[in-house]
Amino acid sequence: MHNSLLQAIGNTPLVKLNFDSPAQIYAKLEYLNPGGAVKDRSALYMIETAEKLGLLQPGGTIIDASSGNHGIAVAMIARIKGYRVIITVSEKISIEKLRTIQAYGAEVIVCPATALIDDPNSYHSVAVKLQKETPNSFMPNQYFNVVNAKAHETILGPEIWRQTNGTITHFFAGAGTGGTISGVGKFLKSQNPNIKINAIDSNNSFRSTNGQPKPYQIEGIGIDFDTPVLDHAILDGIMQVSDAQALDMLKILASDYGLLVGPSSGAVAYAVQEYAKNLTANDLVVFICGDSGRAYLSKNFYTDSKGYKLQIQPLVSDKYRQLIL
Ligand SMILES: Cc1ncc(COP(=O)(O)O)c(C=O)c1O
Numbered sequence: 001m002h003n004s005l006l007q008a009i010g011n012t013p014l015v016k017l018n019f020d021s022p023a024q025i026y027a028k029l030e031y032l033n034p035g036g037a038v039k040d041r042s043a044l045y046m047i048e049t050a051e052k053l054g055l056l057q058p059g060g061t062i063i064d065a066s067s068g069n070h071g072i073a074v075a076m077i078a079r080i081k082g083y084r085v086i087i088t089v090s091e092k093i094s095i096e097k098l099r100t101i102q103a104y105g106a107e108v109i110v111c112p113a114t115a116l117i118d119d120p121n122s123y124h125s126v127a128v129k130l131q132k133e134t135p136n137s138f139m140p141n142q143y144f145n146v147v148n149a150k151a152h153e154t155i156l157g158p159e160i161w162r163q164t165n166g167t168i169t170h171f172f173a174g175a176g177t178g179g180t181i182s183g184v185g186k187f188l189k190s191q192n193p194n195i196k197i198n199a200i201d202s203n204n205s206f207r208s209t210n211g212q213p214k215p216y217q218i219e220g221i222g223i224d225f226d227t228p229v230l231d232h233a234i235l236d237g238i239m240q241v242s243d244a245q246a247l248d249m250l251k252i253l254a255s256d257y258g259l260l261v262g263p264s265s266g267a268v269a270y271a272v273q274e275y276a277k278n279l280t281a282n283d284l285v286v287f288i289c290g291d292s293g294r295a296y297l298s299k300n301f302y303t304d305s306k307g308y309k310l311q312i313q314p315l316v317s318d319k320y321r322q323l324i325l
Contacts, residue, residue, distance in 0.1 A: 005080060009033055009040045010155060014163050014286060017257055021276035023170075023283035027269070028160065031261060031292035035073040036100075037220075038156075038290045039066075039142075042179050043073035045151030046140040047081070061086060061137040065127040067176060067220050068097030069291050070142050075104035086130060088123040090114075092219060096295045113215070116206075117143070117225045142229075148179035149186070149229050156180070157187025160286055168195060170279070172272050172287040174221030174264040175199040175238070178230025180288060185234040196236045198275065199223075200268045203240040217243045217299075220264040220290055239275070241267040247301050249273070250293070254302050260293035263301060 002008050012033060014026040030038035050056040061084040062074055071087035078085040085106035089098060090113045101108050109130075111123040119125060124143060131139040142148045160168060171188055173181040178199070185197035201208050204216040207223035216222060223230065223238070243263075250266030253259040261269075265288070272287045279285070293302060303310075312321060 005034050006044060006077065009035075009044055010159060012159075014160070015259075017259075019273050019276055021273075021279055022281045023276050023279035023285055024281075025272060025276055025285045025287070026164070027259065027265075027289050028286055029259075030288055030290050031265075035069070035076045036292050036295065037069035037073065038180055038288060039069040039073040040076070041155055042142065042148045042151040043070055043140065044077055045155065046142065046145060046147050047074070047077055049147050049150075050138050050140070056083070056138040057136055058082070059136065060084070061134055062140065063127050063131045063134060063137050064088070064140050064142060065122075065124040066101075066142070068093045068101070068295070069220060070140075071101045071106065071108075072097060072104070074140065075101050075106035078106070079104050086127075086134075088127040088130070090123045092217075094219065094296045095298050097219075100295070142177050142179065143225075143227050144229065146228055148177055149183035149231065152180050152183025153187045154183075157184040160184060161188060161191055164284060164286065166191065167284050168286050169283045170196045170198065170275075170285040172198045172200060172268050172275075172285065174218075174268050174288065174290060175201055175223050175230060176221045176264075178223070178227055180290075182229060182231035182234060186231060189234050197234055198237045198239055198271065199230075199235055200239050200241055200264075200271045202267070203242045205240075207238070208240045218246050218263040218267050219296070220262065221267060239271040241270050245270045250301055254293060259289065260302070261289045262291040262293055262296055264291070265289040 019025045033040040063086045065088045075085045088109045092113045114122040117124045181199040188195045202216040202222040204214040205222040206213045246267035249270040
């Protein structure tokens with residue numbers, strides 16, 4: 001029993017998947033957090049750290065840039081704590097995520113999908129400007145605030161260590177801000193320096209393309225600028241995954257494993273599947289499923305080209321047909 005929804009954040013299950021590998025492979029189902037993503041953890045930690053430091057006062061406004069899930073988490077937490085929230089997002093965001101942020105009563109500003117974060121029109125720059133102009137406001141600033149990684153070092157890392165009884169040998173997560181991989185990685189390495197920590201990036205990101213980024217569909221991950229949140233020192237590798245690889249894996253996870261997860265989880269699972277071909281029965285892999293596929297259903301990632309059968313009976317209205325077809 002919990003006295004607050006905030007206490008229901010965390011303690012998500014680890015579920016074994018039978019990938020084609022002798023290693024034991026577990027998915028960490030972060031989409032089972034109350035806000036639907038791994039970001040519930042870091043948002044709560046950043047907000048409560050700001051409260052303790054006096055950076056966030058009662059009646060204040062929280063403003064931040066988000067690819068969606070952080071915004072959802074901030075909006076949900078702020079609803080419980082009584083703050084006003086403004087979230088800037090990129091036009092890449094799924095309509096489901098945008099509507100979810102609004103459902104929690106937050107204001108949303110949609111910005112163009114710029115290649116560079118320091119472009120004055122980027123969702124990050126717009127949030128920074130707005131925060132400077134808004135009295136009694138606080139910006140968690142997940143892309144540049146190292147408290148983001150600290151959340152995962154303090155809570156998610158120890159949770160995974162406990163759940164695997166200290167037998168984990170490999171950890172994989174997508175890198176967006178880099179908070180998850182860096183925080184969990186730092187904690188796990190402190191327990192056992194031999195644990196391998198692998199970040200997943202989009203093959204079209206700023207980093208992967210040496211500064212010549214191209215658009216990509218995976219939401220939530222992709223290293224598009226230098227951030228102090230991403231701790232390169234604890235990484236053993238950064239694996240690059242294409243949209244096609246991530247989206248193909250996404251369909252397999254749903255149709256063969258019953259895991260309806262978001263594109264970043266598809267990217268991470270694809271990388272794990274490739275890497276795990278060379279592992280042994282002594283290895284235990286944990287990878288992060290950051291959010292749910294329910295947040296992306298309007299993008300048709302799951303049903304495209306799979307030939308799923310959908311029957312529409314003759315008397316169904318034209319309005320519905322247009323919506324679904
Ligand atoms: C949905 C989603 N968003 C974001 C991230 C990236 O997290 P971070 O910003 O901590 O790097 C992940 C990582 O797996 C994810 O699955």
